[in-house]
Amino acid sequence: xxxxxxxxxxxxxxxxxxxxxxxxxxxxxxxxxxxxxxxxxxxxxxxxxxxxxxxxxxxxxxxxxxxxxxxxxxxxxxxxxxxxxxxxxxxxxxxxxxxxxxxxxxxxxxxxxxxxxxxxxxxxxxxxxxxxxxxxxxxxxxxxxxxxxxxxxxxxxxxxxxxxxxxxxxxxxxxxxxxxxxxxxxxxxxxxxxxxxxxxxxxxxxxxxxxxxxxxxxxxxxxxxxxxxxxxxxxxxxxxxxx
Numbered sequence: 485x486x487x488x489x490x491x492x493x494x495x496x497x498x499x500x501x502x503x504x505x506x507x508x509x510x511x512x513x514x515x516x517x518x519x520x521x522x523x524x525x526x527x528x529x530x531x532x533x534x535x536x537x538x539x540x541x542x543x544x545x546x547x548x549x550x551x552x553x554x555x556x557x558x559x560x561x562x563x564x565x566x567x568x569x570x571x572x573x574x575x576x577x578x579x580x581x582x583x584x585x586x587x588x589x590x591x592x593x594x595x596x597x598x599x600x601x602x603x604x605x606x607x608x609x610x611x612x613x614x615x616x617x618x619x620x621x622x623x624x625x626x627x628x629x630x631x632x633x634x635x636x637x638x639x640x641x642x643x644x645x646x647x648x649x650x651x652x653x654x655x656x657x658x659x660x661x662x663x664x665x666x667x668x669x670x671x672x673x674x675x676x677x678x679x680x681x682x683x684x685x686x687x688x689x690x691x692x693x694x695x696x697x698x699x700x701x702x703x704x705x706x707x708x709x710x711x712x713x714x715x716x717x718x719x720x721x722x723x724x725x726x727x
Contacts, residue, residue, distance in 0.1 A: 485656050486518065491696050492660060492689045493517045497682045503530040507547055508539035515545060524548065526653040534631040535595055537638050548641055548649045561616045564639060566626050575600045575626050579612045583626055597627040664688055 486493050494514040500506065511525035525540065527549040540547035566575045566583070575583040583600040590597065604622035607613060616624055629635065642649075665671045670688055673681050698706050 485660060486514075487652065487656060489696065489700060490656065490659070491693050495685060495689050497678065497685050499678075503527075504533045505536065507531040507533065507536040507549060508543060508545070511540055511545045511547060512543050515543065522546070526649045526656075528650075528653065534629050534635045537634045538631040541634055546641075548638070548646070550646065550650055551639075551642070560618075561612065563626050568628065568632075575628075577610075577612070577616070577624065579610050579616075581606065581610060583624065586625075589630070592627065596630040600626040600628065660692060663692060668692075 485491065494510060494517050496510065496513070498506070507525065507527055511523060514525070515523045522544045524546045525548065527547070529550040531547075531549040532551045536549075537547055561578055565578050568575050573585055577583060581602060583602050586599045586601050588598075590599075601623055607617065607623040610616070668688065668691065673684055675681060675684055701709070
């Protein structure tokens, strides 16, 4: 949905189990529909993925999906509170201790990640251990992905403008669901199979957008525009059917 006219500019029905691999594809499709050179794409936490952030950056899309804060919510220290020193290739924990690279970068879920850690003995005597490690974990490990610079830039953006972006997202994209379900009375798909379901979704999006366009232009202006688009002679060649 675009922020200026509140029109649904792109939609897609999928059966993926989650949205973590959707951000770049959906934002790129919206960018093509809008015919713009760059785009700011706002999404909820389900769309967050470092690989997707990197793909969006390559497509000149500034992606600002929110990110789950499960560890912080539990009262523990998150990885964001460990500071990387690039020149020294180490991380420094909130307790001032140094975590060094262990081994070589290895793929985890398709992304190369470098592990940083310290000995379990050193972590046992660290004052913040109680809020850093779960009870049965011996030492802290931080994984830095190949997309870390993109993820860190995203983190800074979210600190600066994240709250406002999420409020904007909620006011834009949640509203159509309410309209389709409550006003249009469409709260579930009535057919089966991708082709039919996607067709049903397209019809509902078309109806929603037509309603928006009429509200923006006014009924008479919309009728005048449609009349201008009619092929020459269309009105005189159509049959009249009455019942």
